[in-house]
Amino acid sequence: MDIWFVHGLTGSRETMWTHSNGTFAPNLMRTQFPSARVTSYSYDANIVGLWENAIGEGLRGYGKALAYAIANSQLNETKRPLFFIAHSLGGLVTEQALLVCLEPNEPCLCEIVACTAGIVFLGTQHSGSYLAMWGYTLARLLRVLCVQELELLC
Structure with missing residues (x-):
């Protein structure tokens, strides 16, 4: 089996899954399931990166990158059961x-x-969060202000 850890906002593949005592959760999985292939997947989850990526494909782009990472890990192999542990x-x-x-x-x-x-x-807001709505509103407001600034310059 393959076990994929996918960290949350502002996390990283190391910090999100490491306890304060130094225990790394993916390593615990390896001891419990020795035949499993355990991957701690990483993507740019800092807030600035998210806003920059929102101009492009946003979450879909991150999802597509994860899908291709999984596909590449399974090239020329018998398909294995996949398990995901995902935070936020x-x-x-x-x-x-x-x-x-x-x-x-x-x-x-x-x-x-x-x-x-x-x-x-783990702590995934499937229907969105109240703060995300405010972030979206702020982003739209900033976009309008930036456009007006550019129009004033022209």
């Missing part, structure tokens, strides 16, 4: 990865959904 934003990234895998223009990824045996969501 990492849960949304995992959801997006699976949605990308279902798209008809991504046939090489469809096996990932078929192999997914379980997902543990």
Whole structure:
């Protein structure tokens, strides 16, 4: 089996899963499931990076990158059951990865959904959060202000 840890907002593949006593959760999984392949996946989860990426593909882009990382890890191998442990934003990234895998223009990824045996969501706001709504409103306001500034300069 493959176990993928996907960290949350402002986390990293090391810090999110390391206890204050130094215990690294993916290593615990390796001792409990010696035949499992355990991966702690990393993506740019700092707030500035998220706003910059929002101009591009946003969460979908992060999900697509995760989907391809999984596909690349399984090249030329027998398909193995997949388990995800995802925290906060990492849960949304995992959801997006699976949605990308279902798209008809991504046939090489469809096996990932078929192999997914379980997902543990830790603190994932599936319906969005109250603070996210304020962030979205602020981003729209800043966009309007920036456009008006540019129009004044022209």
